[in-house]
Amino acid sequence: MGWSLTIGRIAGTEIRLHITFLLFLAWIGIADYVAGGAAAALDSLAFIALVFLCVTLHEFGHIAMGRRFGIKTPQVILSPIGGIASMERMPEKPMQELLVAIAGPLVNVAIALLLIAVFGLGLTGAAGLDFDSATLAERLLLVNITLVLFNLVPAFPMDGGRVLRALLAMKMGAARATAIAARIGQGFAALFVVLGLFYSPVLMLVGVFIYFAAAAEQQTASFAGFASRLRVADAMEPSPLVLNATQPISVAVDALLSSPQKDFPVLGANGRLAGLLDRDAIILALRDRGGEAAVGEAMRPSQPLAAAQPLGAAFIAMRNRGAGAEVVLDEAGRIAGVLTNDNVAEMMLIASVRPGWRFRRR
Structure with missing residues (x-):
């Protein structure tokens, strides 16, 4: 926060x-x-x-x-x-x-x-x-x-709501338990907002927080169910354009404009992965340093993911680091793709309208 x-x-x-x-x-x-x-x-x-x-x-x-x-x-x-x-x-x-x-x-x-x-x-x-x-x-x-x-109070995701979800999950699947607990939590949230109109603005704030937190928890649970059968390789953007750390930012600008790609793996002088350059970093570098500045000056360090890694764990780790994208390596350590928040969000959208959709392996 x-x-x-x-x-x-x-x-x-x-x-x-x-x-x-x-x-x-x-x-x-x-x-x-x-x-x-x-x-x-x-x-x-x-x-x-x-x-x-x-x-x-x-x-x-x-x-x-x-x-x-x-x-x-x-x-x-x-x-x-x-x-x-x-x-x-x-x-x-x-x-x-x-x-x-x-x-x-x-x-x-x-x-x-x-x-x-x-x-x-x-x-x-x-x-x-x-x-x-x-x-x-x-x-x-x-x-x-x-x-x-x-x-x-059983208003998920408050403590009582988590207790409720845990008890429900003992009898049914985690996804269904979360959905039920989240709906109950949002019902309590609406009640808190109404009571807050008459008694306390703080109660209104708590109600609003619970409502959106319950929705976020339900989305997280849906992601866990959707991602449980997938690997990073299933969600990554394969065969990305790759930049060199010694190239000027102008080359990165051309790559940004000529492809739908927004995040670029960067190789160092030894030919190994050196970092990741995203669209925002390209624009900032162009503004502050000019087109002749080296890509290596604007890139950020990369904590690459493995292509065979479970998607759920990899995405949560990426999110906890505050990264919107990360480089994916294959078993030989070669760049295989880039995993982005946007790609995962699009897959979740597809899974929400077609829960049984089989994503093509890449």
Whole structure:
């Protein structure tokens, strides 16, 4: 997610603050300072900081459980509507997904029990608690109880929705389970938006986020089903035009205009793959350096894919690197093609209208 700042790293996972979170803190601090002075502002900021510490611990519950199943999480991003743990992938087995999903709320249960034990608080009075007059510990107890209950709402892709999908996937295929969970999630999203009109704009934002996140998760699941039977060679653009690192950018411009290709493998002086030059890099180099600049100055490093590699894993790895295209090598290490986001998207479009379509092997 863009517009975020790294504030630390724990066990290989970056903790990032979205810029809207900082704006939210500033808004709360200024509003409370105007209403009650410096003491009120500091009290509110301290409470929010502790709340988001609980949210961060919640996300690291997911991260720790995911790590048990070999799933890495490069970063977790905190925003005003909560935390987002960016896992490299979700578990393939339903029971593993259930455990990863439930691990976050269980952390909040543990925090609530710790607050009860340390401060002698009681659950019976939490429902009727006056939030404004409550102590800091009582407010944190109520927040953690709310986080547990809210996150377990079966609105996919929230934790409760993932638990629902995992339970459904135990009885039916993953694709059908995802479709059902996504529709339920979008139904809850619409409900949140309606309730937000009357109670809280934040609830509206959560509803909008859930709606689009559920649609994205359904698309991801559809891709996994479609790609499970394909290799990289089935989706790549074969026999691409190849440039040399010593050639001028003007040659790349001619290649761009004379072919439908937008991404060009680049060979080094030793005849081996040196990088990849895409359309945007060509235009920027032409603008900033002129047509005589060398292709090697504008290309980016390549992390080539194998033609025989499963398409799903290769495409996810490419997406996690933020690459729109990647060079494909055959078994002998020769350039066999280029895999692009556009090609995969076109294949998914065909598969959506003709699920049984047999793509011609290349």
